[in-house]
Amino acid sequence: MIGTPSVVGDVMTRTVVALQRGAAFKDIVKAMRGRGVGALPVLDDDRHVMGVVSEADLLRKEELRDGASGEYTRELRSGDLTRAAAATAGELMNTPAVTVRADATLPQAARTMAQHGVKRLPVVDAQGELVGIVSRSDLLKVFLRDDEQIAEEIRRDVLPHLFAAEAEPVRVRVRDGVVTLTGRVTDTALVPVAVGWVRGVEGVVDVDCALAGPSRRPDLDPDFPDTEGSPSPPTAQAGTGP
Structure with a gap:
């Protein structure tokens, strides 16, 4: 349908900032702030998406920077503790990355976001190469x-x-x-x-x-005579008899 955004490729953002595995912690922060985004994909040398680094991953370092209590650190998963000590995108990223195909429908993308609790998804083509990013706000464009x-x-x-x-x-x-x-x-x-x-x-x-449904003709009252077009009843003639 002409003019109808029906697949992810119709609404996604095509200009994407992506990271290499060796991108430094501070460079990641600068890239997020510069683009006003909360997550960035990490690519290999063939532009395939290896993982995603989010603001939450970066904040693990701040959470433990002043020396958290033993009880607090015991509540964290081992992966969170590893990210708190990480210094590069490859160490920080969540993997495998949750992605969506450019030819996926908008409902499919929305369900993927809901199932994985993410606000945006890297968009890949049939070869798995990064071609864009789709966010929740992009999916809402259809309601305009x-x-x-x-x-x-x-x-x-x-x-x-x-x-x-x-x-x-x-x-x-x-x-x-x-x-x-x-x-x-x-x-x-x-x-x-x-x-x-x-x-x-x-x-x-x-x-x-x-x-x-279709309108129905009202039923006539069976006790009401239908005189139109019906023969007249026979009448007795005066003075006649056997």
Whole structure:
């Protein structure tokens, strides 16, 4: 779909500051402050991502700088204690690195971030080489999509596959990303399917579904005679008899 950010490569930041294994502690701090980021990827000589150094990794040194109590240090993992004594990116980095492919969908990237508790991910191509960085704020760009673009996509790519044969078209209205569907449809079993498909359209915040089944003609009261077009009952004639 033209103009629709559908994969990580559409929203990622392509200009990336990366570290070599031998990057010094102070140079890492300067790079983070200079770029305003909280984590940097560490690359090997072929631009493959080996690991990631975060602000939390750097702060281990500050936590123990004044001599922490034995009880405090016992609560730390051995890896944290090692990072507190580290002086280079190779010693500080978390490995293996959690990365995402440039052709991954935005929901896939969001799930990866949630599962690993990270705010940004190095983006790699099919060969595993670094091509960008994607952050939480990048993934949220999809919700800046124009309401009319969302409505047009639903009318073009969703409704014709479900309700093409309806006598009246299903009406779509989008306001602040919230989609409202109204109208009558022949097969109400397709309504939950339609809601699911609409939720999958990028930029949709919520769906307010007011689709109803076909209108029914009211049943006539069986005790009310239908006189129109029916034969008149026979009438007795005066003065006749056997």
